[in-house]
Amino acid sequence: MTNKDEKHIMVLGVGNLIFTDEGVGIHVIRKLDERYSFPENVSIQDGGVLGINLLGVISAADHLIVVDAVKNRGKPGDLHRLEGKEIPKRILGKNSLHQVDFLEALTLCQALDKVPETVIVGVEPKDIESVSLELTPVVQEKLDNLIDMVLKELDHLGIVPSPLSEVPV
DSSP, rough: OOOOTTEEEEEEEEHHHHHHHHHHHHHHHHHHHHHEOOOEEEEEHHHHHHEEGHHHHHHOOOOEEEEEESSSSSTTTTTTEEEEGGGGTTTHOOHHHHHHHHHHHHHHTTTTOOOOOEEEEEEEOOOOOBBBBSHHHHTTEEEEEEEHHHHHHHHHTOOOOOOOOOOOO
C-alpha cells in the first residue's frame, strides 16, 4: 500500500529497440528492472515509441526521469542530463518522431495542470538508423553509466532501490 503523501516517481525508458542506439532507453529500463527492487511509489515504465499515448502515464507522475538517446551535438557516447528549459530545445533536433510526440505529451500535461518535474538522461547515439537490436559498442559501454545517472536522480528524490540478489545457476 502506498502512502498518499508520497510522490509518484516514474522512470520512463523511451526509444525504438529495432534501430540500434535508438533503443538505449529501453535497454536501461530492462537492466534496472533486472537489478533492483523499487519502493511502491516508484514505477519503471517501458514507454517504447508510444509518444503522445503516454499522456495518461506521464500525467500520473510527480517526478519523471526519462532515459533516451539524446542527440545534443556531442560525440557518440557522451552522456547528457537535461531539465527545465533545456528540454523543449530537444524538439528542434527532431531526433525521431517518438521524441516529438513525447514532448507534445509532456506539453499537453499542462492542459491537465499536472506537469511532472522532469529530467532527461541519455547518451549521444552513434547510429539510430540501422536496423539492429544490438547497441553500438560505444553506447553499450555507457549502459552502466546511464543506470548510475538514474540511480543518482532517484537518490536526489530520497529513493534508494534494493539490489536484487544474484540467483545461483
